[in-house]
Amino acid sequence: MKRIGLLGCGAIGTQIALAIDSGKIPATLTHVYDTKRSQADNLVSKLKLKPEVVANSHLLSSNPVDLVVEAASQDAVRKDAVSILQNKKDLMIMSAGALLDQSVFEVISDACKDFGKTVYLPSGAIAGLDVLKAVKDELESVVLVTTKNPASLKDAPFFDSSDIDPEKISEPTVLFDGKAKEAVSLFPKNINVAALLSLVGLGSENTSVRVVADPNTNKNTHHIEANGKFGKLTITVENVPDPTNPKTSRLATLSAIELLRQICTKEVQIGT
Ligand SMILES: NC(=O)c1ccc[n+]([C@@H]2O[C@H](COP(=O)([O-])OP(=O)(O)OC[C@H]3O[C@@H](n4cnc5c(N)ncnc54)[C@H](O)[C@@H]3O)[C@@H](O)[C@H]2O)c1
Known part of the structure; x- marks a missing residue:
């Protein structure tokens, strides 16, 4: 063993x-x-x-x-x-x-x-890496939209330089819309999924990431869209947060x- x-x-x-x-x-x-x-x-x-x-x-x-x-x-x-x-x-x-x-x-x-x-x-916390691995040479775009309750995002460095108060978000709010490379410094504890997608696919400068804070959700949701010569991949994973660490998904x-x-x-x- x-x-x-x-x-x-x-x-x-x-x-x-x-x-x-x-x-x-x-x-x-x-x-x-x-x-x-x-x-x-x-x-x-x-x-x-x-x-x-x-x-x-x-x-x-x-x-x-x-x-x-x-x-x-x-x-x-x-x-x-x-x-x-x-x-x-x-x-x-x-x-x-x-x-x-x-x-x-x-x-x-x-x-x-x-x-x-x-x-x-x-x-x-995602599905679809098997597909991205297989079609890597034919990939043209990868977009990740991560939606979490503000409570799961509130310690992120993003809020240090933002006017948005995570405690006061009352409706779904796009916090970040950019590339994985920048997202890593703004949401370091929530970036593992974007990192995996970047490493397998187009790299961190060509992988698009949107982070949404939604006070109405208790799930960590990752929606992935990838396009290329192979066709199209669309996948959504709605994760239950770990009971001891809500930043981490059970998956x-x-x-x-x-x-x-x-x-x-x-x-x-x-x-x-
Ligand atoms: N790959 C993924 O999809 C994915 C998903 C969720 C979490 N993660 C990452 O996995 C890691 C663990 O997640 P978790 O939910 O168990 O976190 P956690 O905070 O519950 O546990 C981390 C533990 O590691 C300890 N620790 C921190 N730095 C250390 C170091 N340098 N040496 C030894 N111990 C150290 C902490 O004291 C803590 O007990 C985190 O970095 C998290 O971002 C990855």
């Missing part, structure tokens, strides 16, 4: 750990780390098979694990991804937004080649659990 190290013990990390503990993912969770020790301790208290809580992120990958799952933050990706690959561990990244920085993407991509390791990015966690299960299982693999 593969040995897993977990970097980040919040909403997603906890559900992944529980899925390993219950046997849904055939693997062993051996080590966990969180900058907040209490988060790691709280997670371990929920598990039957107790992993070791390590004192820093380096100890996660210097221990004999096969794969590290990052479910922490973009900072964690910037700080730890390369050393995890250098330590000859595969890596699953949830904070995909970090890879929109071209220099970060390049060092991680080079490290995969140099050390013969794989970085996995689950589809997260993001389920998608990570399923990819990890596939990585840890020898079986027929269906889907692109």
Whole structure:
């Protein structure tokens, strides 16, 4: 069985750990780390098979694990991804937004080649990445419209330089209409979906993003339209937010659990 190290013990990390503990993912969770020790301790208290809580992120990958799952933050990706690959561990990244920085993407991509390791990015809170991968060479446009309750967006840096008060939004309001490259700095905690679409498709300078705050919704909705020689893709995912972190969609966690299960299982693999 593969040995897993977990970097980040919040909403997603906890559900992944529980899925390993219950046997849904055939693997062993051996080590966990969180900058907040209490988060790691709280997670371990929920598990039957107790992993070791390590004192820093380096100890996660210097221990004999096969794969590290990052479910922490973009900072964690910037700080730890390369050393995890250098330590000859595969890596699953949830904070995909970090890879929109071209220099970060390049060092991680080079490290995969140099050390013969794989970085996995689950589809997260959207569907349709399989299509975009397959039609990449024929894509002409990709547009993402993300609609969330203002409460799920209110900590975004966007509001630091805007006249809009998230507490006072009373009707659906377009907060941002531009390219993914700019959206990453204005909505860093909501940008993972735009990052995945950009990385798979046309890049962050050619992927259009609209962010809508809708006080009448309790869903995180992503509507994607892609056009090209292949035809047209239109897809809408209405996500239920995670009960412990409303910025995170339940689907993001389920998608990570399923990819990890596939990585840890020898079986027929269906889907692109
Ligand atoms: N790919 C996707 O579609 C998708 C969807 C939702 C969330 N995410 C991303 O996944 C990550 C985890 O999401 P979550 O909902 O579990 O967040 P969360 O806030 O519930 O948990 C994150 C945990 O990581 C810890 N942490 C933060 N920085 C750290 C670091 N450098 N080293 C170690 N621990 C650190 C925090 O203390 C916290 O306990 C976030 O970056 C989030 O933006 C991705």
